[in-house]
Amino acid sequence: MLVSVSSWVCPTRWRKGLRSSIYMQALGVARLVNPVSVRVRCSLSSRAVGVQSSRIMTGPTTPKPTLLFRQLFEKESSTYTYLLADVAHPDRPAVLVDPVDKTAERDVALVEQLGLKLLYVMNTHVHADHVTGTGLLKKKIPGVKSAISRASDAEADVQLDAGEKIYFGNLHLEVRPTPGHTKGCVTYVTGEGMEQPRPRMAFTGDALLIRGCGRTDFQGGDASQLYRSVHSQIFSLPKDTLLYPAHDYKGHTVTTVEEELRYNPRLTKDEVRNCVYGQCMFPSVFFLPFYVRNRGSLAYADNQIKLLTLIFFSESCLNLFAEGIQAYYAEYAPNSLSASFTITL
Numbered sequence: 001m002l003v004s005v006s007s008w009v010c011p012t013r014w015r016k017g018l019r020s021s022i023y024m025q026a027l028g029v030a031r032l033v034n035p036v037s038v039r040v041r042c043s044l045s046s047r048a049v050g051v052q053s054s055r056i057m058t059g060p061t062t063p064k065p066t067l068l069f070r071q072l073f074e075k076e077s078s079t080y081t082y083l084l085a086d087v088a089h090p091d092r093p094a095v096l097v098d099p100v101d102k103t104a105e106r107d108v109a110l111v112e113q114l115g116l117k118l119l120y121v122m123n124t125h126v127h128a129d130h131v132t133g134t135g136l137l138k139k140k141i142p143g144v145k146s147a148i149s150r151a152s153d154a155e156a157d158v159q160l161d162a163g164e165k166i167y168f169g170n171l172h173l174e175v176r177p178t179p180g181h182t183k184g185c186v187t188y189v190t191g192e193g194m195e196q197p198r199p200r201m202a203f204t205g206d207a208l209l210i211r212g213c214g215r216t217d218f219q220g221g222d223a224s225q226l227y228r229s230v231h232s233q234i235f236s237l238p239k240d241t242l243l244y245p246a247h248d249y250k251g252h253t254v255t256t257v258e259e260e261l262r263y264n265p266r267l268t269k270d271e272v273r274n275c276v277y278g279q280c281m282f283p284s285v286f287f288l289p290f291y292v293r294n295r296g297s298l299a300y301a302d303n304q305i306k307l308l309t310l311i312f313f314s315e316s317c318l319n320l321f322a323e324g325i326q327a328y329y330a331e332y333a334p335n336s337l338s339a340s341f342t343i344t345l
């Protein structure tokens with residue numbers, strides 16, 4: 001089912017009501033006819049042109065923003081920290097995303113060497129695997145503000161809500177809520193405007209990892225919610241958007257929306273199946289005795305699964321469960337797939 005509403009040519013305010021009603025109609029039609037392709041076009045209004053021309057008028061006095069970008073790595077927790085700055089701006093203002101305490105010295109030194117003015121230290125979520133460098137950086141660089149989502153319930157100078165923009169010079173990051181790994185997870189996305197970096201860049205935290213996603217078995221995780229978050233907030237970005245995760249355990253550095261839509265084994269299957277092997281229907285406590293968690297792989301202690309607790313679930317649930325196990329097995333232990341397993345009640 002494809003519903004494509006070219007809202008980007010619609011003037012934002014005065015057509016908002018019309019746009020959403022067209023959108024709802026499109027969805028309605030889409031639900032009735034499947035598959036269907038609905039394309040709705042709005043013409044460019046004088047208001048939108050007005051907005052553009054006022055931006056152009058500020059052009060000569062404001063230098064075109066220029067992004068300085070660094071991807072930094074902390075090897076113990078396999079965490080990426082990202083430094084972004086507008087180096088066309090006289091102050092060279094900067095932000096750091098997901099710093100780690102162990103590498104705070106390195107980050108301070110880099111900020112100084114590059115002559116940047118660090119404005120914000122931003123976290124995509126409350127990290128479970130390492131201590132954030134936020135506190136140390138705030139001590140070492142006076143005036144720096146910490147930022148995290150309001151939904152994370154964590155303390156910070158700035159608590160961010162969906163859609164908010166954090167400016168550094170003439171560049172900004174937009175806040176997109178992507179809960180599922182934790183309830184307060186957000187993705188920071190570079191701006192949409194004409195002078196913002198192209199392709200766009202998204203800092204996905206632990207919501208989306210390259211060919212994977214954040215685990216959902218603790219910290220208020222919810223696999224189904226994570227699936228919806230990634231599809232609605234990240235996969236809806238332009239296909240060439242560069243995706244930068246908070247971790248990588250396999251030596252990858254960056255991916256794109258297009259690549260993950262095609263190759264991400266966890267986030268491109270249908271939701272129900274994902275939900276099953278993402279452990280949302282079956283609490284981990286039921287799973288734990290039956291697998292050995294080993295660096296991202298699931299290795300069954302033996303190929304017989306005697307899960308008496310399943311007696312409480314319907315037959316269709318049981319089938320989905322079996323399908324989920326097979327899918328997980330195929331993904332993580334393809335060489336062992338020839339071995340069959342049985343579910344004995």
Ligand SMILES: N[C@@H](CCC(=O)N[C@@H](CSS)C(=O)NCC(=O)O)C(=O)O
Pocket residue numbers: 127128129206209212213214215216247249295296
């Ligand atoms: N699978 C990792 C183990 C470290 C880990 O659990 N990382 C978290 C993010 S930090 S809370 C995670 O969500 N990993 C994804 C996963 O599939 O487990 C490893 O290979 O070392």
